[in-house]
Amino acid sequence: MKAAPEAQKRLLDLAELDAGLDRLGHRRRTLPELAEIDELSKQFAALATRVIAAETDAGDLARDQAKAESDVDTVRARAERDQKRLDSGQIASPRDLASLQSEIASLRRRQDDLEEVVLEIMERREAAETQVTTLKSERDKAAAALRAAEDRRDAALAEIDKEAAELRERRPPIAGDVPADVLALYEKLREQSGIGAAMLHGGRCLGCRTSLSIADLNRIRAAARDEVVRCEECRRILVRTGESGL
Ligand SMILES: [Zn+2]
Numbered sequence: 001m002k003a004a005p006e007a008q009k010r011l012l013d014l015a016e017l018d019a020g021l022d023r024l025g026h027r028r029r030t031l032p033e034l035a036e037i038d039e040l041s042k043q044f045a046a047l048a049t050r051v052i053a054a055e056t057d058a059g060d061l062a063r064d065q066a067k068a069e070s071d072v073d074t075v076r077a078r079a080e081r082d083q084k085r086l087d088s089g090q091i092a093s094p095r096d097l098a099s100l101q102s103e104i105a106s107l108r109r110r111q112d113d114l115e116e117v118v119l120e121i122m123e124r125r126e127a128a129e130t131q132v133t134t135l136k137s138e139r140d141k142a143a144a145a146l147r148a149a150e151d152r153r154d155a156a157l158a159e160i161d162k163e164a165a166e167l168r169e170r171r172p173p174i175a176g177d178v179p180a181d182v183l184a185l186y187e188k189l190r191e192q193s194g195i196g197a198a199m200l201h202g203g204r205c206l207g208c209r210t211s212l213s214i215a216d217l218n219r220i221r222a223a224a225r226d227e228v229v230r231c232e233e234c235r236r237i238l239v240r241t242g243e244s245g246l
Contacts, residue, residue, distance in 0.1 A: 001181055001182055001185065001227075001228040002179070002182075002224075002226045002227060002228060003178065003179050003182045003226060003228055004226050005225050005226065005240070006177075007177055007178050007179060007182070008182075008197075008226075008228065008237075008239045008240070009239060009241065010174055010177040010178050011178055011182070011186055011196070011197035011237060011239055012197060012198075012199055012239050012241075013174050014171070014174050014175060014178065014186065014196075014197070015186075015190075015195060015196060015197045015198065017167055017170060017171055017174065018171075018190060018195075018196070019195070020163075020167050021164060021167050021168070022194065024160050024163055024164045024167070025164075027160055028157065028160050031153055031156050031157070033149050033150075033152050033153035033156060034153065036149045037146065037149045037150060037153060040142055040145050040146040040149055041146060043142045044139065044142040044143055044146055047135060047138050047139035047142055048139055050135050050139075051132065051135045051136055051139050054128060054131045054132045054135050055132055057128045057131075058125060058128040058129050058131075058132050061121055061124055061125035061128050062125060064121050064125075065118060065121045065122060065125055068114060068117045068118045068121055069118055071114050071117075072111060072114045072115055072118060075107050075110050075111045075114060076107075076111055078107055079104055079107035079108055079111060082100055082103055082104045082107065083104055085100060086100050086101065086104065182228055182237070185228075185237065186237060189235065189236055189237065193207075193234065193236070195207050195236060196236065196237060197236060197237040197238075197239055198231065198234075198236050198237070198238060198239070199238075199239050199241055199243075199244070200212070200220070200231075200238045200239065200240050200241070200244040200245070200246070201241070201243050201244060201245070202243065202244070202245040203217055203244070203245040203246075204245075205231040205233060205234060205236065205238055207231060207234050207236040207238075208231060208233050208234035208236070210231070210233040210234070212231070212232070212233075213232075216232050217245075217246065220238070220240065220246065221246050225240075
């Protein structure tokens with residue numbers, strides 16, 4: 001496979017540009033905002049679930065309170081009705097009077113007990129409603145933090161995509177300077193190992209960082225300038241420059 005030395009050097013420009021694209025791709029996949037968004041989404045979902053549970057509790061307690069209040073009203077109405085009968089003076093029998101007085105006393109005690117129950121439910125309901133308010137505020141904070149992180153992610157992605165688009169635009173003119181068969185080999189190697197071509201620098205392949213043997217260096221020295229040579233170690237295209245140590 002042959003390519004003029006200048007065309008071979010263009011492979012180094014191409015490799016540098018492709019490494020830049022790889023770095024941008026890596027940055028895109030490992031943006032710190034992605035982990036942050038993941039964490040905040042989980043927090044938001046957990047808080048949203050807790051808000052619903054707390055609202056259900058508060059709703060149940062509101063119904064319990066209404067029921068207890070209605071029980072109080074029923075007992076109070078019965079006591080008042082009995083009291084009116086007692087006050088009317090129409091009950092003559094001492095036994096009936098005693099029985100009525102006893103019932104009224106019993107209803108008043110029952111009313112007191114039920115009012116205690118109402119108070120106790122009201123306290124629990126207030127606590128539940130405070131919990132709803134607190135959780136909603138935490139949930140809303142998580143939602144705001146999530147949106148802010150998403151905005152930062154979108155801005156970072158837009159910046160990365162802009163840089164990548166600029167690099168991709170510069171690529172065809174460089175690739176166009178390389179003979180098609182050499183370019184195809186470069187692309188194949190790049191697909192296999194991420195780097196298609198590397199400089200031979202001071203007797204070392206900068207693709208795999210291996211120092212070439214004397215025999216390999218001699219072989220490369222003997223090769224024609226337009227011969228495309230490969231690293232024996234990593235098989236990448238080795239590009240000779242003035243700094244190759246040949
Ligand atoms: Zn190598």
